[in-house]
Amino acid sequence: MLHALMSPRTTRTVRSLLGTVADAVRSIVTPAALTEARQLETIExxxxxxxxxxxxxxxxxxxxxIETAAAEYAAAADQARTADRAKRKTRKLLDRLPAGLYGGxxxxxxxxxxQTADLDAIRATYQRLGLGDVPMKQSAPSLKVERIDVPALTA
Incomplete structure (x- = not known):
């Protein structure tokens, strides 16, 4: 029983719950500070x-x-996510169908x-030849555009 309470999953759940409770208390005591902290978290x-x-x-x-381009990009990204969700939903049925004509x-x-590299085979070859780890490189960074509220600057 004690082992179940000490598992990493339970620890994460308890931390998450404590964070939620702490956020709730802060939102009652100082609601503006919580919002500002959340905005800074997203910026940093x-x-x-x-x-x-x-x-x-x-x-x-x-x-x-720039603002127009960012707004158009964000709208297009939202449309793409919506379309991806719709495709995934419909593929659940379509992927299980045998090839054939269904209505029209x-x-x-x-x-x-x-084609993609078979990393398991490459790792096995590297290990067999004693070449160490397979060299890897980072993917290109993803462009992220999000709308944030910026307080007005007073002169």
């Missing part, structure tokens, strides 16, 4: 370095153009032309 996330071809300071477009819809499967 880990960032990747800028790519080499970013605008120089004198080349930056107008702020309005032909369901078939074609082989993919994409």
């Amino acid at each position: 996330t880990e960032t990747a370095p800028d790519p080499a071809d970013v605008y120089a300071a004198d080349e930056l477009p107008e702020v309005e153009a 819809w032909l369901v078939s499967r074609t082989p993919s032309s994409r």
Whole structure:
């Protein structure tokens, strides 16, 4: 019984619960401080370095153009997430169908032309030849655009 209470999963659950209770208490005592802390948490996330071809300071477009592009990007990203969820939902049924004609819809499967490295086979080859760990490189950083509330600056 004691072992079950000391498991990492239980510890995470208890920490999460304590964090939620602490947030609830703070929201009653100082609601503005909790909101400010949450905004700072989102701003101070880990960032990747800028790519080499970013605008120089004198080349930056107008702020309005950047805001428009960011808003359009965020809207398109939301539409893409909605579409991905809809595709995943419908694929649950369609993936289980045998190939064939269903009403006016032909369901078939074609082989993919994409290939990926078989990392298990590569690791086995590296180990067999005594070459150490498989060299890996980081993927390109993901672009993240989010709307935040910035307090108005007073002059």
